[in-house]
Amino acid sequence: MVRTIDERIRSAVLEKIRPTEEEIQQQERSIEILRNALVERAESIGQEFTFIEAQGSTGPKQTQLHGAADIDLFVGLDPSRYNVTSMKKGAKRKEPLTKLFDGLVEDWFIPAAKRVNARNVMKAYSQHPFLSLVLNGLDVDIIACFDLTQEELTRYGPITAVDRTVHHTRFVTGHVDDTLRDDIRILKSFARASHAYGDTCAVGQMGFTGYAIELLVIFGNGLEGAIETLLRLKEKPLDPLNRPASDLRKIPNFRDDFVIIIDPTDTQRNVASSFSKRSVEWVFKRLRHMLSLDARTHADSIINMMIERPIPTDHLPKWLVPHSISKTLRTRKEAHYTLYRDKLYRLTRQIASSLRREIDGESKFGEVLWEIYFEEDVFAMGFMVEHPKIPRTYRRKGPPLKMTQAAKKFRQAHPDALERDGYLWAVVERKWTSARELVDHLVEKVTTEGFELTPDTGQVPARVLNTLYRYVMRLEEDFPLSKRQEYKDALRILEW
Numbered sequence: 001m002v003r004t005i006d007e008r009i010r011s012a013v014l015e016k017i018r019p020t021e022e023e024i025q026q027q028e029r030s031i032e033i034l035r036n037a038l039v040e041r042a043e044s045i046g047q048e049f050t051f052i053e054a055q056g057s058t059g060p061k062q063t064q065l066h067g068a069a070d071i072d073l074f075v076g077l078d079p080s081r082y083n084v085t086s087m088k089k090g091a092k093r094k095e096p097l098t099k100l101f102d103g104l105v106e107d108w109f110i111p112a113a114k115r116v117n118a119r120n121v122m123k124a125y126s127q128h129p130f131l132s133l134v135l136n137g138l139d140v141d142i143i144a145c146f147d148l149t150q151e152e153l154t155r156y157g158p159i160t161a162v163d164r165t166v167h168h169t170r171f172v173t174g175h176v177d178d179t180l181r182d183d184i185r186i187l188k189s190f191a192r193a194s195h196a197y198g199d200t201c202a203v204g205q206m207g208f209t210g211y212a213i214e215l216l217v218i219f220g221n222g223l224e225g226a227i228e229t230l231l232r233l234k235e236k237p238l239d240p241l242n243r244p245a246s247d248l249r250k251i252p253n254f255r256d257d258f259v260i261i262i263d264p265t266d267t268q269r270n271v272a273s274s275f276s277k278r279s280v281e282w283v284f285k286r287l288r289h290m291l292s293l294d295a296r297t298h299a300d301s302i303i304n305m306m307i308e309r310p311i312p313t314d315h316l317p318k319w320l321v322p323h324s325i326s327k328t329l330r331t332r333k334e335a336h337y338t339l340y341r342d343k344l345y346r347l348t349r350q351i352a353s354s355l356r357r358e359i360d361g362e363s364k365f366g367e368v369l370w371e372i373y374f375e376e377d378v379f380a381m382g383f384m385v386e387h388p389k390i391p392r393t394y395r396r397k398g399p400p401l402k403m404t405q406a407a408k409k410f411r412q413a414h415p416d417a418l419e420r421d422g423y424l425w426a427v428v429e430r431k432w433t434s435a436r437e438l439v440d441h442l443v444e445k446v447t448t449e450g451f452e453l454t455p456d457t458g459q460v461p462a463r464v465l466n467t468l469y470r471y472v473m474r475l476e477e478d479f480p481l482s483k484r485q486e487y488k489d490a491l492r493i494l495e496w
Helices: 008-015 021-045 055-063 090-115 150-157 162-175 179-195 209-217 222-230 277-294 299-307 338-356 406-411 435-444 459-475 485-490
Strands: 053-056 071-077 121-126 129-135 138-146 266-270 324-331 368-373 377-386 393-400 418-420 423-429 451-453
Touching: 008 179, 008 299, 021 129, 021 138, 053 055, 053 162, 053 459, 055 071, 055 162, 071 162, 090 121, 090 129, 090 138, 138 162, 150 162, 162 209, 162 266, 162 485, 179 222, 179 277, 179 299, 179 485, 209 222, 222 277, 277 299, 277 459, 324 338, 324 435, 324 459, 338 368, 338 377, 338 435, 338 459, 368 393, 368 459, 377 435, 377 459, 393 406
Parallel strands: 071 138
Antiparallel strands: 053 071, 121 129, 129 138, 324 377, 324 451, 368 377, 393 423, 418 423
């Protein structure tokens, strides 16, 4: 069994992360103001709905953290009134649904938001259009969904991905008490402190979600059981039906998922399917380290590991600076931040591939680590490169001599080819010998895709490089720079 968290530590953490009564009241007032505005607008335009309720941590679940609570206000629609059953499934259903939700945002949500003087009112896009705004200092999303019964959800599946959310709220609300709510807050705070929470996490593209953490605590019957379940999740998935991992891995949708947490409201769905391997492994590593600390002598360290702090903006050590590269871009705020994030992840992954290998597969700048970090509309990509400078030429391995036709073509392309160990070899000149210059070139080629280059200064690029230095390099122990003595010495003083 996982060691019980010391009661003094538990109390100290909860004192920092529980929302204040004033916060909760502010959230409730904001929800009520928006709900009333939506109801009044619906009545004026003849728009029907089945419910308008807050979901997520600030709804009935009440699992929010101090200073870190947004509002997700869901608007339920009766599917029978929209001919949903006649829509074709899959990609062909997206267009009519997008048109429907776009109309709801334009004709219903935006006028209601303006009526209450909300700020930063913006139509956003995820799978379908929704409305994003700020009211009383709180970030709010107003999201339409279809009001499905549990039987309909089980039998036919959701019409949109968010149709499950109401059922998630009902399940969690029916299975938690005040003690479990605090356990959820502690584990959620730990994930946030690991910078591995949600879709804005710094370690990995997608971190743990609140619902996944709630399920871990519920099925673990508390914090200690949740941690124990979490640490063995790779070998033993969390499944309300108790199916063995071998059976779950035979399900095509689960085959490539790093960890599995089955949704009790839809047992054919893995709640953790989007979690990045890196973010999960980093949480594992931090948990194991925290559990190894003696609460009698390291209470402050344990508490600090559970409380979220900003990623440092310190300068990197001198020995590492030549190996580090960052590029900063600003978005045009024309789409939801996740679309920009995903686009930049694809670009950064492609750049890392170009840094690692020549077009013929030969090694180029060696091993590469990379990550993305963003705040508001400023995004930074960061790289740690094994060899920042490389020689102008390299030896390219050609085909074996016994493959006569291939060898003939290789000699035609490389008249000076040499024979060695039964293969042809050629000396090839590189176009790029500086990793930094190659990154500059590749980034400049794609700045028309919703981004514009901005000076590589400030806290965002500093934090992406510190994410790599403090977290990713510690996790990626086989990375050559992680094996250097300078880094091993630094680990003695770097905070977790």
